[in-house]
Each structure stands twice: as C-alpha cells, then as structure tokens.
Amino acid sequence: MxxxxxxxxxxxxxxxxxxxxxxxxxxxxxxxxxxxxxRGELPFLGAQCAYCAVPLAAAAASRICADCTRRPRFDRARAAFYYRQPIAWMIGGLKYHRHLPHARVLGDLLADQIADSAPPTPDLLAPVPLHPAAFRRRGFNQAERIAARLAHRLGWPLERSAFVRLRDTPRQSTLDAAGRAANVRDAFAARRDLTGRHVALVDDVMTTGRTAGALARCARAAGAASVAVYCVARA
Incomplete structure (x- = not known):
C-alpha cells in the first residue's frame, strides 16, 4: 500500500x-x-547584414546592407529572430513581467544561432547596461540575464560590469529615430581599459542600433580592437 x-x-x-x-x-x-x-513556428531571422543584422532579402547579392557598405557601426552582428510573436511576447514577459525563466530560453536560442555561424571567441561578453535607477525599478537587467546564459552555453568570458550607463534615459521605444540617437549619445562609459580586446555586446532587441552603436563607440574609445553585437531579435 x-x-x-x-x-x-x-x-x-x-x-x-x-x-x-x-x-x-x-x-x-x-x-x-x-x-x-x-520551436518550428519561431520567426527565425535568416539572411541578415553581417555587420548590423538588419534583415536582407534571401536573394540579396550581398550580405552587407547599404548603410554598412558606407560605414559599419560594428565589426560583426547576429540576431536570432525577427521581433515578432512569440519572441516579442517572451521578451516582453521577461522585461516587464519578471518571467525570468524566459532569459534562459532566449539565451539558449541565441546561443544556437551564434554557434551555427562559428564566430571568433571574444575576449569579453558584456550586456548593454541599465542605469542604476532603472535597475532598481526593474530589479534586474534582462540583457545581463540573457548574456549570462549565452556565456554559459558558449564558454565565453562574461564581464557584467564592463560598462556603466551614465544617464537614466527614456525608453528608446518611445522615441523617433532622431530622438533615439540623442537619447544615448555619451550615455555610456567603460569601467576598464579595453586596449586590444575583442568585445561582444549582448542585448534583447535591436531596432535602429542606436543603443548598441553608442556602446560600441564607447568600447572603441576605451581601446577595443573590435566590437560585435548579438541580440535575440531584430526589429
């Protein structure tokens, strides 16, 4: 019994x-x-610019977009998905509703896509930082949670505090293109010397690339030899 x-x-x-x-x-x-x-219904992003991950037509003759042909902001970029459902729902659940297990799933999905492209191992993997006031409001940094899982899966060195956000800026999604650029101008600082180091940045979503671009400029000003950006979704 x-x-x-x-x-x-x-x-x-x-x-x-x-x-x-x-x-x-x-x-x-x-x-x-x-x-x-x-998994079979996820909005995987296939053809994309090698330098900024903007979606390209599958039949495009080049894997470099027109903007990056003139002046690439990054040395390498990769996005796993279009910013569509259900990925948009999972990212929103993580950021705004504290569905923290979503970070593990999103990190794993991004790691799979990065591994498929076989990029060089960076010297450090750094999440896009939140301002301390924003961190207190949210209680965590979603980019850091995703980056931690990514580092675990790929065996890349994670440096959570490599950068700091200097201003508590409004959310980029509330601004137009010009406002987004001004919003993040000089918004970041490096906390260490990055001379000769290959840096990889991690974020949840990249839309115009202004935030990651501002952080990339900051990394290069601190001496970084190259800057790659990896994000879950590209809007």
Whole structure:
C-alpha cells in the first residue's frame, strides 16, 4: 500500500512540476527549453547584414546592407529572430513581467544561432547596461540575464560590469529615430581599459542600433580592437 501511494505521489508530482514550454505549456524535457512544435513556428531571422543584422532579402547579392557598405557601426552582428510573436511576447514577459525563466530560453536560442555561424571567441561578453535607477525599478537587467546564459552555453568570458550607463534615459521605444540617437549619445562609459580586446555586446532587441552603436563607440574609445553585437531579435 505504501509503495502504491508513493508511486502515485510521484506521478502527480511529475505532472505538476515537470518543465513546461513557456509558449504553449506542453510538458517538455528538462533541457529542451521549448517544445518542438513551438520551436518550428519561431520567426527565425535568416539572411541578415553581417555587420548590423538588419534583415536582407534571401536573394540579396550581398550580405552587407547599404548603410554598412558606407560605414559599419560594428565589426560583426547576429540576431536570432525577427521581433515578432512569440519572441516579442517572451521578451516582453521577461522585461516587464519578471518571467525570468524566459532569459534562459532566449539565451539558449541565441546561443544556437551564434554557434551555427562559428564566430571568433571574444575576449569579453558584456550586456548593454541599465542605469542604476532603472535597475532598481526593474530589479534586474534582462540583457545581463540573457548574456549570462549565452556565456554559459558558449564558454565565453562574461564581464557584467564592463560598462556603466551614465544617464537614466527614456525608453528608446518611445522615441523617433532622431530622438533615439540623442537619447544615448555619451550615455555610456567603460569601467576598464579595453586596449586590444575583442568585445561582444549582448542585448534583447535591436531596432535602429542606436543603443548598441553608442556602446560600441564607447568600447572603441576605451581601446577595443573590435566590437560585435548579438541580440535575440531584430526589429
């Protein structure tokens, strides 16, 4: 009788506590992160500019966009997805509703896409920082959570505090293109000498690239030899 009750208790426990797909709530394996059905429906970003990850037509003759042909802001860039559902929902859930397990899933998905492109290993991986006031309001930095998972998966060195945000700027999504550029101008500072180092920046979403571009300029001013940017989604 005792064994019977124990077996049933384990069945109930596994049913209630088994890992679930964050999108459809289907039970999944502990390491799966997301179910196969939902994975197949994700808005993977295929053809993209090698320097800024802006989407390109699949038949485009070049893998460099017109802007980067003239003046690339980064030495390398990679985005895993278009900023569409359900990725947009997962990022929003992480940033605004503290669905922290989403960071692990998003980090894993980004790591898979980066690994497929076989980039050189950076000297340091740094998340786009939040201003201390914004960090206190949110309680965490979503870019840092994603970067931590990315570093774990790829074996890259993570430096959480390589940069600091100097101003508590308005959210970029509330501004037009000109406002976004002014909003992040001189908004960052490096906390260490980056002379000769290859830096990789991590963010959740890149839209105009103004934030990552401002941080890249900051890294180069501190001596960085190259700056790559990796983001979950490209809007």
């Amino acid at each position: 005792h064994s019977f009750l124990y077996d049933w208790s384990k069945i109930i426990q596994n049913a209630c506590l088994a890992p679930r797909c964050p999108i459809c709530a289907t039970a999944i394996g502990a390491e799966a992160g997301i179910c196969a059905g939902c």
